[in-house]
Amino acid sequence: MKERIIKSALNLFWRYGIRSVTMDDIARDLGISKRTIYQHYSDKEAILALVIQEEIRTQKCEMEKLEELAENPIEEAMYATVQMQETLADMNPTLLYDLKKYYPNAWELFQTYKHEYIIKNMRENLLKGIEMGLYRPDIDVEVLSLLRVEQIVLAFDPTVYPAKKFNIMHVQTQFLGHFLRGILSEKGFEYYNTIKDKPATELNIHEKCQNNT
Amino acid sequence: MKERIIKSALNLFWRYGIRSVTMDDIARDLGISKRTIYQHYSDKEAILALVIQEEIRTQKCEMEKLEELAENPIEEAMYATVQMQETLADMNPTLLYDLKKYYPNAWELFQTYKHEYIIKNMRENLLKGIEMGLYRPDIDVEVLSLLRVEQIVLAFDPTVYPAKKFNIMHVQTQFLGHFLRGILSEKGFEYYNTIKDKPATELNIHEKCQNNT
Numbered sequence: 001m002k003e004r005i006i007k008s009a010l011n012l013f014w015r016y017g018i019r020s021v022t023m024d025d026i027a028r029d030l031g032i033s034k035r036t037i038y039q040h041y042s043d044k045e046a047i048l049a050l051v052i053q054e055e056i057r058t059q060k061c062e063m064e065k066l067e068e069l070a071e072n073p074i075e076e077a078m079y080a081t082v083q084m085q086e087t088l089a090d091m092n093p094t095l096l097y098d099l100k101k102y103y104p105n106a107w108e109l110f111q112t113y114k115h116e117y118i119i120k121n122m123r124e125n126l127l128k129g130i131e132m133g134l135y136r137p138d139i140d141v142e143v144l145s146l147l148r149v150e151q152i153v154l155a156f157d158p159t160v161y162p163a164k165k166f167n168i169m170h171v172q173t174q175f176l177g178h179f180l181r182g183i184l185s186e187k188g189f190e191y192y193n194t195i196k197d198k199p200a201t202e203l204n205i206h207e208k209c210q211n212n213t
Numbered sequence: 214m215k216e217r218i219i220k221s222a223l224n225l226f227w228r229y230g231i232r233s234v235t236m237d238d239i240a241r242d243l244g245i246s247k248r249t250i251y252q253h254y255s256d257k258e259a260i261l262a263l264v265i266q267e268e269i270r271t272q273k274c275e276m277e278k279l280e281e282l283a284e285n286p287i288e289e290a291m292y293a294t295v296q297m298q299e300t301l302a303d304m305n306p307t308l309l310y311d312l313k314k315y316y317p318n319a320w321e322l323f324q325t326y327k328h329e330y331i332i333k334n335m336r337e338n339l340l341k342g343i344e345m346g347l348y349r350p351d352i353d354v355e356v357l358s359l360l361r362v363e364q365i366v367l368a369f370d371p372t373v374y375p376a377k378k379f380n381i382m383h384v385q386t387q388f389l390g391h392f393l394r395g396i397l398s399e400k401g402f403e404y405y406n407t408i409k410d411k412p413a414t415e416l417n418i419h420e421k422c423q424n425n426t
Contacts, residue, residue, distance in 0.1 A: 142379075146373055174356045
């Protein structure tokens with residue numbers, strides 16, 4: 001039951017944002033009484049914390065699978081964006097900003113994950129690319145890995161890219177193409193030009209990682 | 214006297230941040246009594262609003278002069294970064310974040326300026342570059358001009374690039390080089406490679422624009 005509650009909450013938060021989902025909504029979604037939920041969790045924040053942990057676990061699993069699948073760091077970065085596209089297709093764009101503004105504790109969990117894992121992952125991508133001669137050797141890995149992670153977050157900022165005017169995935173795709181070009185070496189450019197317009201393959205990693213629970 | 218107060222406050226805020234400067238400090242700096250200041254301004258926030266307006270006026274003047282001096286948009290972007298370097302050399306890195314966190318009205322003034330002027334300026338730079346064949350014709354001007362402005366602000370964010378670990382101008386220079394490479398066409402790259410390592414000239418625009426008051 002505990003797992004079912006987390007799964008239902010994750011789906012509801014993902015689709016409707018966090019603020020607008022109540023304990024009643026979760027109970028209704030599962031066809032159980034609100035009392036049953038309160039037997040396991042004291043409030044929505046307690047559920048949210050576990051939802052975030054579960055989502056982080058899934059994302060880590062996906063990133064590891066991408067790293068295995070990709071033949072080089074450029075491909076890995078492109079796969080990661082396709083993957084994001086699939087995952088975010090049905091995400092409510094207010095989700096991240098709901099989190100930041102109204103649920104600071106849960107946001108903190110996500111920040112820690114960002115710092116410990118995503119930035120580290122990005123740094124490794126840049127170092128590997130330099131080593132393979134695909135990225136310029138004179139880039140500042142520390143500065144640009146932080147920039148890349150902040151860019152991904154920026155695309156979700158409704159005060160800069162309001163959903164009415166911008167499609168988040170179009171913004172992310174522009175960011176990725178621009179970011180890669182900014183770091184490619186000549187050899188990297190030659191390779192990038194051969195793959196940049198290839199249609200994105202369906203990766204199906206998300207489902208595998210979710211069913212892994 | 215009103216102008217002298219604004220000039221003194223600008224210098225003090227610039228060097229020490231806003232929070233730590235008191236009305237007493239401004240009076241002491243000018244060798245006048247606090248009462249004289251209060252004859253002209255009701256409080257620090259009133260002075261701050263005028264300081265921001267004055268700084269915006271100077272920055273606009275500088276950007277116009279740069280546009281005249283530069284032979285093309287690449288040069289203009291590089292001049293702008295040199296100019297920023299000269300202006301920021303003695304700026305207290307907490308200034309922007311003091312503003313955002315503790316002086317929301319003054320911050321709003323700055324935001325309006327950013328939206329109405331800097332983003333427009335960036336957009337024009339990109340359009341001009343495309344027209345001259347120096348930038349790729351397939352970039353999304355709207356998405357990337359916003360990205361560039363947010364990057365400039367990001368370099369000042371102490372939660373991402375703490376001053377203890379990063380030099381702001383080094384971060385800005387990495388950002389500029391990376392941003393330009395991300396948008397250059399082949400022709401643009403050829404030109405960029407001939408000028409990127411030239412030592413930056415002293416522009417001296419700042420002083421001219423300040424003395425224009």
